[in-house]
Amino acid sequence: MSRSTLERTGTGAPRRAEKPPAARPGVSRLRRAEKWAALVLLLPALLGFVVFYVYPTIRGVYYSMTDFNLLNDPTFIGTANFEDLAGDPQVWDSLRITAVFAVLNIIVMMVLALGLAAFMQRLHLSNWVRSLLLLPWLVPNVAIALIWGWLLDANVGFLTQLLKSIGISGVSFYNGDAALGIIIVISVWSGLGYTALLLYAGMLQVPHDLYEAAALDGAGETRMFFNITLPLIRPVLALVLVVSLIGSFQVFDLVQVGYGNNPIPEVRVIYYYIYQQAFSFYNMGYASAIAILLVVILGALTFVQMRLMRANRSDLS
Amino acid sequence: MTTATSGIRRNVRFRPGRTVAWIIVAIVVVATVFPFYWMVRTAITPTADLVPQAAQLWPSSPTLINFQRVLGLASIEESVAAGGTGASIDFVRYTLNSVIYAGSIAVIQTLSCAAAAYAFARLRFPGRNLLFGVVLAGLMIPGIFTLLPNFALMRELDLLNTMLGLIAPALLMSPFTIFFLRQFFLSLPRDVEEAATLDGVGSLGRFWRIALPLSRGPIATMMLITLVGMWKDYLWPLVAGNSELTRVLTVALGVFQQQSPNTAPDWTGLMAGATLSVLPVLLILVFLGKQLIQSLNFSGGK
Numbered sequence: 001m002s003r004s005t006l007e008r009t010g011t012g013a014p015r016r017a018e019k020p021p022a023a024r025p026g027v028s029r030l031r032r033a034e035k036w037a038a039l040v041l042l043l044p045a046l047l048g049f050v051v052f053y054v055y056p057t058i059r060g061v062y063y064s065m066t067d068f069n070l071l072n073d074p075t076f077i078g079t080a081n082f083e084d085l086a087g088d089p090q091v092w093d094s095l096r097i098t099a100v101f102a103v104l105n106i107i108v109m110m111v112l113a114l115g116l117a118a119f120m121q122r123l124h125l126s127n128w129v130r131s132l133l134l135l136p137w138l139v140p141n142v143a144i145a146l147i148w149g150w151l152l153d154a155n156v157g158f159l160t161q162l163l164k165s166i167g168i169s170g171v172s173f174y175n176g177d178a179a180l181g182i183i184i185v186i187s188v189w190s191g192l193g194y195t196a197l198l199l200y201a202g203m204l205q206v207p208h209d210l211y212e213a214a215a216l217d218g219a220g221e222t223r224m225f226f227n228i229t230l231p232l233i234r235p236v237l238a239l240v241l242v243v244s245l246i247g248s249f250q251v252f253d254l255v256q257v258g259y260g261n262n263p264i265p266e267v268r269v270i271y272y273y274i275y276q277q278a279f280s281f282y283n284m285g286y287a288s289a290i291a292i293l294l295v296v297i298l299g300a301l302t303f304v305q306m307r308l309m310r311a312n313r314s315d316l317s
Numbered sequence: 318m319t320t321a322t323s324g325i326r327r328n329v330r331f332r333p334g335r336t337v338a339w340i341i342v343a344i345v346v347v348a349t350v351f352p353f354y355w356m357v358r359t360a361i362t363p364t365a366d367l368v369p370q371a372a373q374l375w376p377s378s379p380t381l382i383n384f385q386r387v388l389g390l391a392s393i394e395e396s397v398a399a400g401g402t403g404a405s406i407d408f409v410r411y412t413l414n415s416v417i418y419a420g421s422i423a424v425i426q427t428l429s430c431a432a433a434a435y436a437f438a439r440l441r442f443p444g445r446n447l448l449f450g451v452v453l454a455g456l457m458i459p460g461i462f463t464l465l466p467n468f469a470l471m472r473e474l475d476l477l478n479t480m481l482g483l484i485a486p487a488l489l490m491s492p493f494t495i496f497f498l499r500q501f502f503l504s505l506p507r508d509v510e511e512a513a514t515l516d517g518v519g520s521l522g523r524f525w526r527i528a529l530p531l532s533r534g535p536i537a538t539m540m541l542i543t544l545v546g547m548w549k550d551y552l553w554p555l556v557a558g559n560s561e562l563t564r565v566l567t568v569a570l571g572v573f574q575q576q577s578p579n580t581a582p583d584w585t586g587l588m589a590g591a592t593l594s595v596l597p598v599l600l601i602l603v604f605l606g607k608q609l610i611q612s613l614n615f616s617g618g619k
Binding site for chain 2: 031033034035037038039040041042044045046047048049052053055056057059060063070115116119120122123125127128129130131132133134135136137138139140141142143146147148149150151153155156158161189192193194197198200201204221246249250252253256257260261271274275278279284287288291292294295298299302
């Protein structure tokens with residue numbers, strides 16, 4: 001009889017009830033030792049969690065109800081920040097821009113990445129080629145913003161000229177009509193290889209005989225993709241979707257570096273607006289209130305997404 | 318016999334598909350690499366040739382002057398003559414800062430989270446599930462929400478623009494790493510640990526001597542992913558460590574760009590700076606590319 005059996009019988013029961021005096025002194029001693037071990041193992045991470053997650057969360061909520069400019073002590077003003085926020089067109093405008101960015105970024109990225117992963121599934125790409133696909137993921141967004149800013153320079157940018165030569169003009173980095181689309185293209189470009197490789201890894205888990213059986217039944221490539229591959233990689237698909245949704249709402253570096261400290265209005269995303277309120281205007285209280293709005297929106301979206309995807313259930317197991 | 322038949326059928330049917338697949342993958346690879354090629358091409362082009370040779374795939378007279386002036390190896394006069402502002406990047410120092418920032422967080426955070434993940438996966442203590450739920454909730458909080466109070470905290474502690482203040486918030490904790498490694502520990506067979514328990518090995522010993530060595534792969538994965546993430550990190554180092562002493566490479570590049578005039582950006586200098594910032598990444602790719610790919614396979618397959 002192993003210890004785990006003893007343990008299992010004790011699960012969930014109140015500690016005192018399972019301790020008939022002197023009957024199993026060894027077990028209760030082990031239990032106590034285990035609790036201490038858990039404390040030791042958890043301590044560093046919990047310290048970080050309490051000091052830099054829980055405490056700032058409480059402070060952030062408090063700040064959102066204060067007038068605080070870093071120099072003065074926060075003064076409590078109730079819900080005034082949230083009332084301001086509701087009537088601030090810039091908040092809603094930046095949320096709209098961010099939402100458009102997120103939706104288009106995710107749709108374009110997922111379609112392309114799924115396609116690329118499906119093609120990769122058929123080829124035995126060397127690690128070398130796959131590493132190349134990862135390159136943009138490794139490069140900081142700051143450098144990426146610079147590189148694309150140059151490729152799309154209005155006068156001598158290589159891409160601008162290339163597009164002009166095939167009759168598409170007006171696509172340049174600082175052109176307001178094109179800017180949001182450009183940010184989406186850059187974002188898709190930099191995340192495509194990484195996302196495709198993640199999905200590809202998920203596809204490798206799908207048992208090969210399923211495809212063989214389907215082929216014997218005369219199913220075509222497209223049907224196999226939609227009826228076998230797609231349903232069976234749902235867990236990793238859900239993970240990638242949730243992560244890229246949260247990530248898309250946090251787009252910032254590309255805008256801040258690409259467009260400087262006063263970005264054109266078409267790309268003023270919500271993260272930028274919060275950053276501006278906090279670090280250009282020192283409205284810490286107001287910035288915290290907008291950040292809380294963002295937390296609520298992201299929480300709701302993640303919840304809905306997990307529900308729709310039934311992410312925790314895998315058809316494979 | 319069945320396998321033989323299906324094998325033949327597959328081969329016949331897959332051939333045209335494979336050609337298309339190769340073409341598409343090749344296009345994606347070219348589109349992925351070309352911007353980096355163009356960055357290097359621009360960095361070795363003399364500023365005077367930039368406009369006349371805007372569509373030339375290789376500059377007529379390649380030069381290293383842009384790297385020299387960005388690194389501060391050229392005199393101010395030479396720099397200005399070459400089309401720059403005389404601004405330079407203390408590249409070695411900022412790279413070192415980035416290495417310290419990303420490296421220390423990657424190693425310490427992953428180990429600290431591995432210990433916590435083991436406790437959540439294997440040990441029994443009151444409030445375990447509730448605590449794990451609270452930690453997971455941390456996943457959904459966008460960074461900027463905690464960034465503002467953390468900035469205020471570091472300011473109160475007088476730790477702004479110090480390495481300690483820069484590193485501290487991410488040093489010990491990442492909800493995602495705990496989640497990821499807990500999943501892995503749960504998937505380990507229990508037998509070895511149970512046998513060790515019978516031999517009198519305590520919980521800490523089981524973590525240190527059995528679980529940790531068995532999970533070298535996933536731990537290396539998380540370290541690598543964290544390393545890349547912190548290497549790319551921008552917003553926190555920008556607000557909390559934008560002084561000469563603590564500036565990391567991403568922030569330095571951003572500052573360098575803002576020093577360049579908006580109306581006529583110093584593109585050759587900027588691309589030289591960008592090239593320098595991509596170099597360390599290329600080293601990672603060359604030496605750890607395989608490990609990186611396996612890491613992704615691992616995290617995507619889970």
